[in-house]
Amino acid sequence: MTDVNLPFETDEPAPQRGFRLGLGSVVLLVGIVLVAVVFGIALLQRNQTQPTAGPAPDFTLTTLDGETYRLADLKGQVVVINFWASWCGPCRVEAPALERVWQRYQNQGVTFLGVAYTDTERGAREFIAQYSQTYPNGLDLGTKISDMYNIQGVPETFIVNQRGEVVEFIMQQVNEAQLSAILDRVLATGA
Amino acid sequence: MNRFKNTRTILMVLFALLALAVPALAQDGGEVTADDVNAIAKKMYCPVCENIPLDVCGTAACDQWRDEIRIQLEQGFTEDAIISDFVSRYGDRVVGTPQDPTLRALSLVTPWLIGALVVILAGFGLLRWWRGRGTRAALAPAGAPASDDDYRARLERDLQGRR
Numbered sequence: 001m002t003d004v005n006l007p008f009e010t011d012e013p014a015p016q017r018g019f020r021l022g023l024g025s026v027v028l029l030v031g032i033v034l035v036a037v038v039f040g041i042a043l044l045q046r047n048q049t050q051p052t053a054g055p056a057p058d059f060t061l062t063t064l065d066g067e068t069y070r071l072a073d074l075k076g077q078v079v080v081i082n083f084w085a086s087w088c089g090p091c092r093v094e095a096p097a098l099e100r101v102w103q104r105y106q107n108q109g110v111t112f113l114g115v116a117y118t119d120t121e122r123g124a125r126e127f128i129a130q131y132s133q134t135y136p137n138g139l140d141l142g143t144k145i146s147d148m149y150n151i152q153g154v155p156e157t158f159i160v161n162q163r164g165e166v167v168e169f170i171m172q173q174v175n176e177a178q179l180s181a182i183l184d185r186v187l188a189t190g191a
Numbered sequence: 192m193n194r195f196k197n198t199r200t201i202l203m204v205l206f207a208l209l210a211l212a213v214p215a216l217a218q219d220g221g222e223v224t225a226d227d228v229n230a231i232a233k234k235m236y237c238p239v240c241e242n243i244p245l246d247v248c249g250t251a252a253c254d255q256w257r258d259e260i261r262i263q264l265e266q267g268f269t270e271d272a273i274i275s276d277f278v279s280r281y282g283d284r285v286v287g288t289p290q291d292p293t294l295r296a297l298s299l300v301t302p303w304l305i306g307a308l309v310v311i312l313a314g315f316g317l318l319r320w321w322r323g324r325g326t327r328a329a330l331a332p333a334g335a336p337a338s339d340d341d342y343r344a345r346l347e348r349d350l351q352g353r354r
Contacts (some may be wrong), residue, residue: 024315031308087251118238118252120259120283142282153239 014071048150052169056160057148059155061113063124063138069113072164078186079160080112080179083146086123086179087155095131096171101179104133109162116142117154161190217275223264231260231270235277235285 005060021029051057056079060070071079082098082164084091093110102112116124121139128137152171159168159182166180167190185191232246232253246257256277263273277285278344288298 022315022319023318024312027308028312057247085252087255089251120255121253122259122262139280143282143284144282147282 007029008011010040010123017157018159023165025111035061040104048154050150050152050169050171051158056158056164056166058164059145059148061115061136061138061145064121064128065136067136069136069138071113072140074111074160078162078183079108080110080183081149081158081160082112082117082174083115083117083140083149083151083154083156084127085099085117085129085154090173091155092127094155094175095127095129095133097134097174097179099133100176101183102133104180105183107133108187110187111137114138115145117146117151118143159186161186163190165188167191209240223261227264228257228261231264231273232257234270234274236287238281 039158056071058070058072060068070106071081080098080102084095098099098112098114102110106112112135114128114135116137118126118137119127119139124137124139127133154174157168157174157179158166159170161167162183167186170178230244231246233246236258237243237245237248237250237253238256239249239250245253259277260273263276268276274286283294
């Protein structure tokens with residue numbers, strides 16, 4: 001007899017060890033998947049950019065005068081959508097140019113829509129009065145329109161052609177010559 | 192008669208002083224201070240920057256919003272009414288948490304739920320490790336236990352077979 005411990009063979013079949021997940025592992029896996037999904041969605045949303053082509057997201061704007069404009073109803077016209085705010089310096093710089101271009105093109109099948117981003121009604125009204133803007137302007141209530149267009153700041157301007165497609169996106173203050181050239185081109189070619 | 196006249200004059204002067212003092216006191220009590228504005232502003236966030244409370248934000252947009260809060264306070268709006276008004280005009284991002292009761296509950300409960308889940312998982316893991324330790328200790332051959340005759344017999348049989 002010996003006290004040496006040796007591996008021994010038995011006739012008993014070895015217990016089958018299949019691939020089995022415990023409750024903790026399952027919960028952990030589900031948690032990891034959920035976190036990955038949440039981060040994925042957040043990343044996708046962060047990477048969304050302004051539309052530069054294709055159908056322009058439809059919206060309804062109620063102006064400070066109480067009029068209502070729906071983008072889908074403006075098909076057949078070229079629409080200039082300008083996001084601005086009274087607290088924004090570059091918006092003040094471009095405001096006179098926008099008004100001059102509007103005056104020149106309003107009878108040529110062009111509509112301007114000014115969308116005030118996170119602005120107060122008082123501030124927006126003062127801005128409009130100060131720059132004598134006559135085209136439709138309204139507050140972006142709930143920042144819904146800004147969200148649809150994924151704007152990153154103000155001013156930002158989108159040009160929508162007669163078919164309701166975004167054909168130009170300007171991520172800075174516009175000037176008269178630039179905007180006029182774009183409108184001439186879109187009116188002539190629709191693109 | 193003269194004494195009555197003097198008393199009446201004194202009373203009239205007192206009333207006049209009181210009449211002057213009341214509006215001044217009322218104005219002092221109703222004045223909206225920067226602290227009043229900031230008490231509400233700190234529950235809101237800058238509209239153009241990320242995660243900066245409105246009370247410490249230095250942008251022109253924040254100045255404008257704080258001014259709007261001051262005006263609404265002067266008009267007698269309550270804190271809740273002002274915040275609700277801002278949320279309706281600028282969306283849930285104003286307050287950082289959704290105003291919708293379901294979404295708000297989810298956003299507030301979820302971190303605690305995840306924390307609880309982690310604690311439960313850690314508990315499970317600890318329990319499994321503890322039980323495993325007990326089993327390993329029982330299976331470990333600590334010399335040849337005198338009472339473990341069956342084990343000893345099987346070992347002897349195996350050794351016999353090898354010889």
